[in-house]
Amino acid sequence: MNEDGIFEFFDESMLSSCENQDFTAFLNPSAIEDMVPSNLEDFEVDPELLNVPEQNTFEQVKVQPEDIVPEACTSELPTEPEQAPEDDSNQPSWTIHNVRSDVYGPYVQIKVRTRDEDEEWNQIPECMYSSIRYIMSISIDANILPRFNAPLIMCKVGVVDEAGTEIKKSNGENVLKGPKEIQNLELNRTTNALECDIPIKWTSVSFHHSKRKFAFDLTFFDFAEGTTTLLFGARSKSFHTFARRPKVSERPQKEKVNKRPTVTPSTINTAVCKKRKMTKVIVGETKSESFMKFASLLERLIAMKSSLNEEEREFAEQLVQEKLGAIKLQENETTL
16 A cells, blocks of 8 residues: 555544544643643744735636646657648649549540640649630540440530639639630540540639639530530649730740750851852852842741751751752762
């Protein structure tokens, strides 16, 4: 038995034995008189015992159980980390929802790209611009529809905010220009996929809608047995829409892959200068109108070469070499 148990047992036994008894019986009255001094004025009291604060000076503090922390543990308690802001970088670009029970897991590919760029499938740009025209390409595997009869699926394109509320302009018009109210996806028998390309242009930006983010909300229907039924829906991740695209100088530059063999600039300049000098000399010596026309067209071709991109420039050089080689071969055959 521990110390607490011993004291509890002692208290209980004392209370039971002393119950309903007069405690004065245990003391001799004469002994009580001897304990009390005859002259109370001569009784000395320690001054420190009188320095008892008044009851009202104590401030009553209610302590909650969770506030009681052992002193040895206070230095080891970890501080609660601050809540980090939500990051949507790991958010999927497209989310499928409201899938009909007889649809076998929709296999959908959606691409939103500009006319001069080719984005990856199922990727959404971080931001879009009202000054640029986009194309939304959709491809759906036809095998997802077990009861598919007609080679046709219909799609409705809408725009919502992050909370799923449809976004409209103040006059009630759509913020997208280009998509029809109902867009048809037709079967491509080569790929066995239902495909369509939808032109898109923004007619409003996030600034005009309390700087909210936009998101595409697509709804797919089929027309089987003469009725239109919902197949599934697809919603993109949210993005901001701005008025104009940054200038070329403000965009992050991508590293260009040089597929051509490394040639020093002096070699290129020398070759171009020699060709132009030779052309000018011949033009000065020749009086033929046909040759003048040929030389003029050649100059235009050389000037046009600078407007081509790197791949087209390489292909143009190969084409010129092939044509010149064919002309030389034809001249040699004629001479023989």
